[in-house]
Amino acid sequence: MELVYTGKTKNVFQLEDGHYLLQFKDDVTGEDGVFDPGANTVGLTIEGAGLAGLRLTSFFYSKLNEQGVPTHYVDANFDDATMTVKPATVFGNGLEVICRFKAVGSFLRRYGAYVKEGQDLDAFVEVTIKDDERQDPPISADALAMLGILSLEEYEILKQRTIEISKFVAAELAKKGLTLYDIKLEFGRDAKTNEILLIDEISGGNMRAYKGDEYIEPLQLEKIMLA
Template sequence: MARRRQLYEGKAKILFEGPEPGTLVQYFKDDATAGNGAKSGVITGKGVLNNRISEHLMLLLQDIGIPTHFIRRINMREQLVKEVEIIPLEVVVRNIAAGSIAKRFGIEEGTRLPRTIVEFYYKNDALNDPLVSEDHIIAFEWACPHDLEDMTSMAMRVNDFLCGLFSGIGIQLVDFKLEFGRSWEGDDMRIVLADEISPDNCRLWDNQTNEKLDKDRFRRDLGNVREAYQEVARRLGILPEAGNGGDMKGPETMQ
């Protein structure tokens, strides 16, 4: 079968036309970027690891009633997902001060926040994904109040579940980014979790040592990026069959 038509390419993934109407094939690349593309590189096998980790976490979240776009994993680098209307917001959930919030408020990185904080960022690379308020979101019609309520509620449920899951394998969930989309069935719409959940968009620190097991290793030139992703997969019990994040060249065709 000929390679399917490419619809979109982002920093870490490519979307292809799916085998049925309303579906897409999501392909995980090895490309790594930071600072909205200011820094870039390739981490061999990262896409394989992120595909498996995201599949595992999406399935667990579905089991507790979180609706997602995930349908099934196709192969080492691809997933079949539902086509959704992506809401142009990044929803960031923070448990511990790190990254931009530590710089913004002069908080020492690693300080546990008084309560979990949910932030919204407008998805626009040209504007460096600015932090926005709920008033901005509603005024510019990126989402309505009910959408915001659904996204915030789901983000907090995801946080509660993942904090417990990662704590059980000796990892602190410092913060993470979620994306949501509108899924339509006839005239009925519901908000679903989309994109991915992986060390690319989560800050994950070892409980004992605070060693970073996420993309900050790439952002901050700490080295051993793939090894950190492998460690997360190992603790989750889902290392790929090869056991080392083995590479697959190029998107695979659907059968």
């Protein structure tokens, strides 16, 4: 297999059969040694974070595939902390789609004049452009269409799938007594059919989950969910 991309939290290899292999690392995003799923820099390394992220990702993706939600997930190998996925192309240079159920993080920093910390939000969806140099700026549906990144029709699909998937994840967490505050998802187009697919991971590394007022760390989230 051939290494095609070295990312912050994963390496990507191309396999001979056309699929790709994602190798999960123990690096997580954050700043000054503090984990933050919305950060665009590696903040710290947590031993076991890669495997924990893979195990939880496999758990969620398997259930979504069973429900007929289009994803790039094929299977996972926990011994090697790797996941096999279908080839997909990203929108532009990559988008991140955040679904927010509570006002925390960057949403609170931006709109703190209008909301209180932890205030309920109605599955609010926002899209940011993956651009480390410009700190992943938010972008509107009209701007996405105007710049040729995706059409308004594709944006609506993206938005509805984000809400559907995020509410599914929130419901799974609720079964364990946890509350999902926000989650960051990524989507792409199936390289063969052009269908919009959920890609990347669904793990503690890209969501904020709480038990009451207590924030649940990514490794602890995996233990609770898969116990």
